[in-house]
Amino acid sequence: MGFRLKGFPGKGTFKRGVHPPERKNLSQDISIEVIPPPEKLLIPLLQNIGEACKAVIEPKQEVVFGEKIADADGFISAPLHAPLSGKIAKFAMTTLPNGRHVKAIQIDAHKEQVSEDALWHDMFFRDWPKDVYSLFSSEEISKRIRNAGIVGLGGAAFPTHVKIKYNQKKSIDALLVNGCECEPYLTTDYRVMVEAPEPVITGALFAAMATNAGQIVVCIEDNKPLAVKAISNAAKGTGIKVAVLKTKYPQGSERHMIKAVMNRVIPLGGLPGDVGVVVSNVATIAAVARAVLYEKPLTHRVVCVTGGGIKRPANLLVPLGMSYRALIDYCGGMTENAARILSGGPMMGFSFTDLDMPVTKGTSGITVLTHDEIKRDKETACLRCGRCVDVCPMALVPARLALAARKRDVEMAEKYNIMGCLETGCCGYVCPANIPLIQLIRAGKAMVMTNRKLQSKN
Numbered sequence: 414m415g416f417r418l419k420g421f422p423g424k425g426t427f428k429r430g431v432h433p434p435e436r437k438n439l440s441q442d443i444s445i446e447v448i449p450p451p452e453k454l455l456i457p458l459l460q461n462i463g464e465a466c467k468a469v470i471e472p473k474q475e476v477v478f479g480e481k482i483a484d485a486d487g488f489i490s491a492p493l494h495a496p497l498s499g500k501i502a503k504f505a506m507t508t509l510p511n512g513r514h515v516k517a518i519q520i521d522a523h524k525e526q527v528s529e530d531a532l533w534h535d536m537f538f539r540d541w542p543k544d545v546y547s548l549f550s551s552e553e554i555s556k557r558i559r560n561a562g563i564v565g566l567g568g569a570a571f572p573t574h575v576k577i578k579y580n581q582k583k584s585i586d587a588l589l590v591n592g593c594e595c596e597p598y599l600t601t602d603y604r605v606m607v608e609a610p611e612p613v614i615t616g617a618l619f620a621a622m623a624t625n626a627g628q629i630v631v632c633i634e635d636n637k638p639l640a641v642k643a644i645s646n647a648a649k650g651t652g653i654k655v656a657v658l659k660t661k662y663p664q665g666s667e668r669h670m671i672k673a674v675m676n677r678v679i680p681l682g683g684l685p686g687d688v689g690v691v692v693s694n695v696a697t698i699a700a701v702a703r704a705v706l707y708e709k710p711l712t713h714r715v716v717c718v719t720g721g722g723i724k725r726p727a728n729l730l731v732p733l734g735m736s737y738r739a740l741i742d743y744c745g746g747m748t749e750n751a752a753r754i755l756s757g758g759p760m761m762g763f764s765f766t767d768l769d770m771p772v773t774k775g776t777s778g779i780t781v782l783t784h785d786e787i788k789r790d791k792e793t794a795c796l797r798c799g800r801c802v803d804v805c806p807m808a809l810v811p812a813r814l815a816l817a818a819r820k821r822d823v824e825m826a827e828k829y830n831i832m833g834c835l836e837t838g839c840c841g842y843v844c845p846a847n848i849p850l851i852q853l854i855r856a857g858k859a860m861v862m863t864n865r866k867l868q869s870k871n
């Protein structure tokens with residue numbers, strides 16, 4: 414459809430970045446399906462950036478759908494709620510996609526559960542009035558968002574009430590609702606926008622009320638015309654604008670979206686609030702509408718299960734805590750040539766092997782790639798071609814960062830600003846020497862973090 418950005422100071426795109434094959438056609442036309450409730454769930458106590466929760470229930474206790482099961486005192490945290498009715502079986506350990514081992518609560522499900530139709534209605538097809546946002550104070554909106562345990566569903570898992578609140582120190586003039594979903598393959602946000610645009614619009618009005626943002630812009634890439642149409646129709650009469658941005662990876666990064674729409678540059682190490690903007694993902698904003706209007710907690714999320722290695726790609730509404738294995742089985746299992754399983758998409762996702770890992774609030778998708786889709790040859794020495802530098806959207810020198818990580822050289826990693834890396838994967842995508850740049854850079858960042866912690870203790 415071509416990108417259009419009339420009335421905004423930005424140019425609708427950003428410098429550098431890459432154009433990987435989109436492959437969204439595998440799942441983009443498949444409606445969201447509510448997955449039948451499983452027999453058990455394993456709910457990790459850490460599902461957000463920040464503090465882990467502490468259980469507020471005991472083994473053998475009965476819980477009902479939506480009941481709070483864990484909470485934390487810290488501001489940067491979000492409580493957890495039972496995604497179905499059942500009995501607390503035990504506490505156990507589980508692994509997250511980033512390899513971290515965390516405590517979890519196992520719930521054994523009761524036979525009787527809310528029907529799939531009722532669940533779908535509960536999530537997306539209630540009344541979504543657009544004229545009631547001013548009835549709620551900023552504090553009340555933030556409080557309801559926190560009570561509902563909402564975190565960024567685009568993958569960042571940052572507690573939403575921390576972003577969506579009135580901040581006396583930082584004046585906010587714009588709320589950008591992120592519907593770019595620039596990660597190849599994934600169609601989670603796309604389906605939410607196409608099938609449930611109304612809660613996105615209502616949630617955006619609440620978020621703008623809470624942050625005092627005078628303008629609301631829903632940002633969508635130009636490869637999603639149906640989403641642009643659905644959101645534009647739902648937004649009629651509200652003053653909410655839709656910005657259609659050029660399809661390029663990583664257009665959905667907050668920093669690059671703000672530049673593309675508002676022509677504002679977040680300082681290095683800064684946040685969107687530093688330039689007067691709050692950014693929140695479309696599915697998160699839909700959850701905000703449900704939390705504020707109906708005081709409903711976040712118990713489910715849409716997960717896109719896709720890739721050439723999946724027999725029947727799907728977009729599924731899933732209870733948190735369901736295993737990746739159960740989702741893959743529900744989609745007919747993996748094809749014979751399946752070669753790699755990723756939590757997330759191929760650019761920023763984490764490769765994993767433990768299929769018993771549970772879905773968390775940050776699970777935007779599961780991508781199973783075939784050998785053909787990976788097509789990686791053997792790693793060779795760096796050719797010093799500079800391609801990684803040409804595409805890095807943060808203007809870093811990825812080859813140097815990878816070298817610093819290999820040499821365990823903290824000073825060099827800091828000098829080349831490894832913590833400025835957004836882990837977009839653009840560098841590894843173009844590297845002709847097949848150097849696993851993003852994996853090395855992630856290891857380098859962990860090394861720097863450990864060093865900083867040690868230094869602060871001394």
Ligand code: SF4
Nearest residue numbers: 805834835837838840
């Ligand atoms: S160095 Fe980081 S931000 Fe730059 S391209 Fe590589 S992964 Fe992306």
Ligand code: SF4
Nearest residue numbers: 795796798799801844
């Ligand atoms: S793209 Fe790969 S081969 Fe080229 S400079 Fe970067 S790390 Fe070296």
